[in-house]
Amino acid sequence: MEKESIYFGIHFPEGFGLNKINQRKLAKLLFISPTTSAKEAKKIINNSKLILVIENLINTLSCEIECVNLTKDFDNDNIEVVQKNEKSVLNKLKDWQKEFELPTEEELKEAANELKMRSIDSQLKFIKDINFRKLENPIQIAEYLSHFIVGQQDAINTMSIIINEHRTRISSTYNLPKYSPLFIGSTGSGKSYIINKGREILDVPMIRISCGELVPAGYVGATISKFFTTLYQSIQCDSDAMSKAILVFDEFDKITKHYHSGKEGMWKTSVQLEILKLFDLNENLHFPVNHEQHSKSKEVSTNNLMLIFSGAFSGIESIILARLLEENEGNLKLIDVDNIMQYCESIDIQNYGIIPELAGRLSYICPLKNLSVDDVYGIITTAKDSELQKHKTKCELLGITLCFTDDALHLIAEKAVQKKLGARGLNSIFASLLKDVYFNSSSFFGKEFLIDQKAVLKIFTINKYPLLFKAFSQNVDFVKISQNFNLSMDEVLDLYMDWNSIK
Structure with a gap:
């Protein structure tokens, strides 16, 4: 039996009377028609008597779109007209969701191309926001992420848990504990991409902090407070959004004693202690509102800041193997040496050079496998x-x-x-x-x-x-x-x- 088809959010019943090509064409025309509401579109789909005149309807709608585009060709340089057209599509989406599912992002881009729209950023954001709200638990979040990320299921599951916990935390009146992941993997394994997709779902500000550049507070250079200032300015000084932001400490392994010794090693330990303060609840951190000298100070609460750590941790395999050999009294046969990173624990991170207090705050240590x-x-x-x-x-x-x-x-x-x-x-x-x-x-x-x-x-x-x-x-x-x-x-x-x- 022929299955029902879904185009631009419209479910066409079995035996609708049009082939799939014309079903898709009709759905697109109903969606982009400025004179057809979602309710009217639903009546057309549900009324089998209208099938007899459906081809005439397709032709009529096609002529309507052509007329709209001809008008746009004349008014293409009129910013007000362009903005009006973009707003009308956004309103159509809001109306459409009352009767149908929303079109896919690809279908929206196709419709925008048909209507010769310059930008669909607000329309895409609307669709994403609606779809992301439907991701109500880690299983649904993981299923969504799996469409974009291949071969890193453990990292997907970890990111899904973190996203769900952050949503719960920022919507709760209680000071819930923070759970921060550490993603370990070589270049190109997908660390940054997974984090970016997570931010997209949460729709909160994010800043990537390169740990290799960090210096302790009071020294000239890239301090944590300067990154706070950069983030604050990038979100137009929105204090509420700032309090829910994601701080990604990239190249986290670059602030360990594995990479540094002597005075510089002491500096990096000081940086780790400053990062540790971000885990404290009911603390207010102060930072300058701009990068000018003698700038006014602003404060942000640490309660709802989301902290994510990532790094390559090159050479940590030998540290893990040494520990496992000691625990297993030298019996190598008990160890899967080809997948040594699966055994990574907090103690291995400490032995690499992360101070115990900070290593203990990393709730999920998630190694990403090398892609085959x-x-x-x-x-x-x-x-x-x-x-x-x-x-x-x-x-x-x-x-x-x-x-x-x-x-x-x-x-x-x-x-x-x-x-x-x-x-x-x-x-x-x-x-x-x-x-x-x-x-x-x-x-x-x-x-x-x-x-x-x-x-x-x-x-x-x-x-x-x-x-x-x-x-x-x-x-x-x-x-x-x-x-x-x-x-x-x-x-x-x-x-x-x-x-x-x-x-």
Whole structure:
């Protein structure tokens, strides 16, 4: 039996009388029509007698939108008209949610493109706020985060708990205890991305504090109070929002004795003690309202500040392994040495150089695993808002249909892992692959552009040995190439075969 379809929040019943293409077209037109209310749209969907004239209705609505766009073409430079049009869509969303589900973000962007809107920031925020309110518990939050983050389920679960606890804390009249996570992982493992998605759900201010730059209060440099000032100014001096902010202490491992010794090591210990004060309840911290000398002072309560810590903690594996060997009397067989970070505890953080008082306040120590090829492939192909999807959307706006073969995507994932780029490095890989496409976009307009494994190999191989491949293209003798590039004949032949397969 045919399942019901959902387009722009409208549930089309089974056997509606239109194919899926026209169902989607009708839903979009009903949504963007300035004269059709949500109630009227619902009557149209629920009244089977109107199916007979539905095609005429689609044509009528299409003509209406064309007339609206013609008017906009004349008034496109009129800021008041543009703002009025954007406000009308926001009002339509508010009306729409009374009768239907809200459109997806992708559908809203499609509608905005149809209406030639300049900005949809307020409309997107409205949809996100409504959808985020539906995430009522950690399980629902984790399910949402899983659409964007691949291969880091423990970090997703931890972030979901923290988000839920922060919501509870800021809405409660009680001074609830703080629970702060420490995310440990290498570059590109997803630490920053998980934190950013969490902030998006909470919709509170956030500032990222680079611990490597921090100096104790009273010294010239980046003190914690200066970061407070920067945050305060970035939110237009909103004291209430400031009190619920997220403070992300990035590169947390850079304030440990593992990295510093002597006087600088003492400095970093002082910084840790200052961070420790942020955990105290019913404390008011003072900071200058701007970066000018002799600035007025402002205070913020520590009660509802959310503290998140992250860092690579390079070398901590040896500390963990030494502890486990001692606990297990040297029996290595009891230890999963390939996944040593799963054993990380507070004592290991202390041994790395975090003072015991601060290490004990880190409620959740959450190591992020190094992404495998399958993980990165999953990020490319299944994660919402992936680099692949972004570039496909960009090409659509340029009138180009962008396609990748599956083996090309697997090779991109493999190269990202080999080069230890993680998910963060995917942007540079896709940008290199599509550089010529974007430069010659007018030549590809209305066409399909396919990237296969050969194209990916070409980027990675030719860029790696440009001088060598230039010699191959000029038919330089292999013996001479071997001498000039200090390569054996076998190596020259292997590289020649690679070059010959992709030239």
